[in-house]
Structure formats: structure tokens, C-alpha cells
Amino acid sequence: MGDISITSMVTGRSRDPSLIGAWQDNNMTTRYKAKLKKHQEGYAKLELCFLPLVASTYGVLEPDFLRLAWILAGRHAAASTYADGLAIGEKIGRAHV
Numbered sequence: 001m002g003d004i005s006i007t008s009m010v011t012g013r014s015r016d017p018s019l020i021g022a023w024q025d026n027n028m029t030t031r032y033k034a035k036l037k038k039h040q041e042g043y044a045k046l047e048l049c050f051l052p053l054v055a056s057t058y059g060v061l062e063p064d065f066l067r068l069a070w071i072l073a074g075r076h077a078a079a080s081t082y083a084d085g086l087a088i089g090e091k092i093g094r095a096h097v
Contacts, residue, residue, distance in 0.1 A: 001048050001051070002052075002053045002068075003050070003052055003053060004053045004054075005031050005054045006057060007027045007055075008057045009023060009057070009060075011024055028060070028062050031052070031054050032052045032054045032062050035052035035054070036052055039052075052065075053065045053068070
């Protein structure tokens, strides 16, 4: 089971005005750990795996999210056939080597 969360690396509002606009290196890790703490035990009781999928507003993916994307892309590529690639290439007029 995955739970997607988007976080900003920059503090937008704070009780401490000096923190507004400050860069927060640990925001993604903090959000990841909070999601695990909140949901992991409940999904484990249902015998389901849980993975927090955290991204920043700058497009940075938390390492586990990136690994999942990499695995899914690899499986998708492995399922594709060379013939499919040729058909696509021919439609857009590209030559294949």
C-alpha cells in the first residue's frame, strides 16, 4: 500500500517569523517517518506492506519512492517488445539502427 505525500523544502509559515522562507533539509525524512508511524502498524495487521511515497514541491523523490519508480519502469520496459518500438518509430518517421 502506498500513501503519496508532497512536502515543501521551504518553511511557508511558522510560529517563529525568522524561519519563514528557511530551507529545511529534513522535511522529506520527517514526513516519511511520520507516515510510517501513522500507517505501518495498521497495514501490517491487514498483512499488507506499506510504503510512504514522499516528494518535494521541487520534484525530488524520497529514495524509496525513486526505487519504486525505477522498478516499475524496468518492469514496463521488460514487458515492451522490440516490434512495438519499431511500430512507434515508423509512425513518427524515425529510423532504427
